[in-house]
Amino acid sequence: QQQVKQSPQSLIVQKGGISIINCAYENTAFDYFPWYQQFPGKGPALLIAIRPDVSEKKEGRFTISFNKSAKQFSLHIMDSQPGDSATYFCAARVVEYGNKLVFGAGTILRVKS
Protein backbone atom coordinates (compact mmCIF):
# COMPACT_ATOMS: atom_id res chain seq x y z
CA GLN A 1 0.00 0.00 0.00
CA GLN A 2 2.86 2.35 0.79
CA GLN A 3 4.93 1.41 -2.23
CA VAL A 4 5.66 3.42 -5.31
CA LYS A 5 6.91 1.28 -8.19
CA GLN A 6 9.25 2.97 -10.63
CA SER A 7 10.53 1.85 -14.02
CA PRO A 8 12.84 1.50 -15.80
CA GLN A 9 15.77 1.03 -13.45
CA SER A 10 18.11 2.63 -15.98
CA LEU A 11 17.67 4.48 -19.23
CA ILE A 12 20.00 5.56 -22.01
CA VAL A 13 18.76 8.25 -24.36
CA GLN A 14 20.41 10.08 -27.23
CA LYS A 15 20.85 13.81 -26.92
CA GLY A 16 17.70 15.52 -28.15
CA GLY A 17 15.53 12.49 -27.48
CA ILE A 18 12.66 12.03 -25.06
CA SER A 19 13.26 10.36 -21.69
CA ILE A 20 10.24 8.70 -20.11
CA ILE A 21 10.12 7.35 -16.57
CA ASN A 22 7.03 5.69 -15.16
CA CYS A 23 5.66 5.24 -11.66
CA ALA A 24 2.65 3.45 -10.22
CA TYR A 25 1.09 3.49 -6.77
CA GLU A 26 -1.69 1.76 -4.82
CA ASN A 27 -2.51 4.05 -1.91
CA THR A 28 -5.30 6.43 -2.90
CA ALA A 29 -4.48 8.59 0.15
CA PHE A 30 -1.42 9.99 -1.62
CA ASP A 31 -2.09 13.66 -2.35
CA TYR A 32 1.11 14.98 -3.89
CA PHE A 33 3.51 13.46 -6.38
CA PRO A 34 6.93 15.07 -6.73
CA TRP A 35 9.87 14.08 -8.87
CA TYR A 36 13.36 14.50 -7.50
CA GLN A 37 16.62 14.72 -9.43
CA GLN A 38 19.82 13.55 -7.77
CA PHE A 39 23.34 14.05 -9.05
CA PRO A 40 26.20 11.94 -7.64
CA GLY A 41 27.31 13.15 -4.24
CA LYS A 42 24.32 15.45 -3.85
CA GLY A 43 21.02 15.24 -2.07
CA PRO A 44 17.82 14.92 -4.12
CA ALA A 45 16.39 18.21 -5.41
CA LEU A 46 12.77 18.78 -6.33
CA LEU A 47 12.32 18.88 -10.09
CA ILE A 48 8.58 19.12 -10.63
CA ALA A 49 5.47 18.02 -8.76
CA ILE A 50 1.79 17.41 -9.43
CA ARG A 51 -1.43 17.00 -7.43
CA PRO A 52 -3.97 14.31 -8.33
CA ASP A 53 -6.59 16.82 -9.52
CA VAL A 54 -4.37 17.76 -12.48
CA SER A 55 -3.66 15.47 -15.44
CA GLU A 56 -0.55 17.19 -16.72
CA LYS A 57 1.99 19.74 -15.58
CA LYS A 58 4.76 21.18 -17.69
CA GLU A 59 7.80 23.16 -16.62
CA GLY A 60 10.23 23.86 -19.40
CA ARG A 61 11.42 20.56 -20.87
CA PHE A 62 9.93 18.54 -18.00
CA THR A 63 6.34 17.28 -18.02
CA ILE A 64 4.45 15.12 -15.55
CA SER A 65 1.51 13.14 -16.88
CA PHE A 66 -0.90 11.86 -14.24
CA ASN A 67 -3.55 9.17 -14.68
CA LYS A 68 -5.60 9.04 -11.49
CA SER A 69 -7.84 6.14 -12.51
CA ALA A 70 -4.83 3.98 -13.43
CA LYS A 71 -2.85 5.24 -10.42
CA GLN A 72 0.11 5.98 -12.62
CA PHE A 73 2.24 9.01 -13.32
CA SER A 74 5.21 9.61 -15.52
CA LEU A 75 8.00 12.08 -16.15
CA HIS A 76 8.83 13.12 -19.69
CA ILE A 77 12.06 14.97 -20.41
CA MET A 78 11.91 16.54 -23.85
CA ASP A 79 15.06 17.37 -25.83
CA SER A 80 17.16 15.43 -23.31
CA GLN A 81 20.63 16.86 -22.68
CA PRO A 82 23.81 15.33 -21.25
CA GLY A 83 23.35 17.60 -18.22
CA ASP A 84 20.12 15.76 -17.47
CA SER A 85 22.13 12.63 -16.71
CA ALA A 86 21.24 11.88 -13.09
CA THR A 87 19.11 9.59 -10.97
CA TYR A 88 15.42 10.43 -10.94
CA PHE A 89 13.09 9.45 -8.14
CA CYS A 90 9.35 9.64 -8.19
CA ALA A 91 7.68 10.00 -4.83
CA ALA A 92 4.27 10.22 -3.23
CA ARG A 93 3.27 12.04 -0.10
CA VAL A 94 0.97 10.73 2.59
CA VAL A 95 -0.75 13.52 4.49
CA GLU A 96 -1.92 11.23 7.27
CA TYR A 97 1.63 10.22 8.08
CA GLY A 98 3.11 13.64 8.65
CA ASN A 99 3.61 14.45 4.97
CA LYS A 100 6.22 11.74 4.68
CA LEU A 101 7.46 10.96 1.20
CA VAL A 102 7.49 7.41 -0.15
CA PHE A 103 10.09 7.07 -2.87
CA GLY A 104 10.33 4.90 -5.94
CA ALA A 105 13.49 2.89 -6.49
CA GLY A 106 15.01 5.45 -8.84
CA THR A 107 15.96 5.56 -12.51
CA ILE A 108 19.51 6.20 -13.61
CA LEU A 109 19.32 8.31 -16.76
CA ARG A 110 22.26 8.69 -19.09
CA VAL A 111 21.98 11.03 -22.04
CA LYS A 112 24.55 10.30 -24.72
CA SER A 113 25.94 13.22 -26.70
Add this chain to the structure above:
Amino acid sequence: EADIYQTPRYLVIGTGKKITLECSQTMGHDKMYWYQQDPGMELHLIHYSYGVNSTEKGDLSSESTVSRIRTEHFPLTLESARPSHTSQYLCASSDSSLNTEAFFGQGTRLTVV
Protein backbone atom coordinates in the same frame (compact mmCIF):
# COMPACT_ATOMS: atom_id res chain seq x y z
CA GLU B 1 19.73 26.17 -3.13
CA ALA B 2 17.96 24.95 0.01
CA ASP B 3 19.34 26.06 3.39
CA ILE B 4 19.78 22.68 4.97
CA TYR B 5 23.21 21.54 5.99
CA GLN B 6 24.64 18.21 6.94
CA THR B 7 27.99 17.51 8.55
CA PRO B 8 30.22 15.73 8.07
CA ARG B 9 29.90 15.03 4.34
CA TYR B 10 32.03 11.91 4.63
CA LEU B 11 32.87 9.84 7.69
CA VAL B 12 34.97 6.70 8.03
CA ILE B 13 34.87 5.25 11.50
CA GLY B 14 35.73 2.04 13.32
CA THR B 15 33.23 -0.51 14.59
CA GLY B 16 31.88 0.22 18.04
CA LYS B 17 32.36 3.97 17.92
CA LYS B 18 29.58 6.39 18.79
CA ILE B 19 28.78 8.87 16.04
CA THR B 20 26.46 11.81 15.60
CA LEU B 21 25.42 13.09 12.19
CA GLU B 22 24.45 16.73 12.26
CA CYS B 23 21.60 18.34 10.34
CA SER B 24 20.59 21.98 10.52
CA GLN B 25 18.13 24.06 8.54
CA THR B 26 17.68 27.81 8.54
CA MET B 27 14.25 27.90 6.88
CA GLY B 28 12.23 27.58 10.08
CA HIS B 29 10.62 24.38 8.83
CA ASP B 30 8.65 22.44 11.43
CA LYS B 31 9.06 18.97 9.94
CA MET B 32 12.39 17.23 9.57
CA TYR B 33 13.30 13.79 8.27
CA TRP B 34 16.18 11.35 8.06
CA TYR B 35 16.43 9.02 5.08
CA GLN B 36 18.88 6.20 4.48
CA GLN B 37 20.05 5.54 0.94
CA ASP B 38 22.36 2.80 -0.24
CA PRO B 39 24.31 3.63 -3.45
CA GLY B 40 22.01 3.70 -6.47
CA MET B 41 19.05 2.66 -4.37
CA GLU B 42 15.82 4.22 -3.15
CA LEU B 43 15.50 6.37 -0.07
CA HIS B 44 14.04 4.84 3.07
CA LEU B 45 12.63 6.99 5.86
CA ILE B 46 14.20 6.08 9.21
CA HIS B 47 13.13 8.99 11.46
CA TYR B 48 10.93 12.07 11.32
CA SER B 49 9.88 14.90 13.55
CA TYR B 50 6.77 17.10 13.56
CA GLY B 51 8.48 19.76 15.65
CA VAL B 52 10.42 20.39 18.83
CA ASN B 53 10.42 17.40 21.21
CA SER B 54 8.65 15.26 18.60
CA THR B 55 10.38 12.23 17.08
CA GLU B 56 8.93 9.21 15.31
CA LYS B 57 10.32 6.05 13.80
CA GLY B 58 10.11 5.80 10.03
CA ASP B 59 9.29 2.93 7.72
CA LEU B 60 12.73 1.33 7.86
CA SER B 61 13.89 0.02 11.20
CA SER B 62 17.10 1.67 12.33
CA GLU B 63 19.33 1.33 15.37
CA SER B 64 19.96 5.06 15.27
CA THR B 65 18.23 7.60 17.48
CA VAL B 66 17.33 11.23 16.91
CA SER B 67 16.48 14.27 18.97
CA ARG B 68 14.76 17.58 18.24
CA ILE B 69 15.52 20.04 20.99
CA ARG B 70 15.59 23.02 18.64
CA THR B 71 13.51 23.64 15.53
CA GLU B 72 16.54 24.03 13.31
CA HIS B 73 18.55 21.05 14.54
CA PHE B 74 17.86 17.32 14.06
CA PRO B 75 20.93 15.21 14.88
CA LEU B 76 21.11 11.46 14.35
CA THR B 77 23.16 9.28 16.69
CA LEU B 78 24.51 5.76 16.44
CA GLU B 79 25.66 4.53 19.85
CA SER B 80 27.81 1.73 18.48
CA ALA B 81 28.54 1.81 14.77
CA ARG B 82 28.67 -1.45 12.79
CA PRO B 83 29.63 -2.20 9.18
CA SER B 84 25.93 -2.78 8.43
CA HIS B 85 25.39 0.94 9.15
CA THR B 86 27.51 1.87 6.14
CA SER B 87 25.24 3.96 3.94
CA GLN B 88 24.35 7.49 2.91
CA TYR B 89 22.18 9.41 5.35
CA LEU B 90 20.05 12.25 3.99
CA CYS B 91 18.34 14.87 6.10
CA ALA B 92 15.33 16.81 4.83
CA SER B 93 12.86 19.40 6.07
CA SER B 94 9.49 20.78 5.07
CA ASP B 95 7.02 23.43 6.20
CA SER B 96 3.58 22.01 6.95
CA SER B 97 1.88 25.39 7.20
CA LEU B 98 2.98 26.33 3.69
CA ASN B 99 2.68 22.72 2.54
CA THR B 100 6.10 22.88 0.92
CA GLU B 101 7.96 20.02 -0.58
CA ALA B 102 10.85 18.43 1.27
CA PHE B 103 14.25 20.06 0.87
CA PHE B 104 17.24 17.78 1.19
CA GLY B 105 20.73 18.27 2.51
CA GLN B 106 23.73 16.96 0.59
CA GLY B 107 23.97 13.86 2.73
CA THR B 108 26.56 12.18 4.91
CA ARG B 109 28.27 9.17 3.47
CA LEU B 110 29.12 6.91 6.40
CA THR B 111 31.56 4.02 6.18
CA VAL B 112 32.06 1.78 9.19
CA VAL B 113 35.16 -0.39 9.02
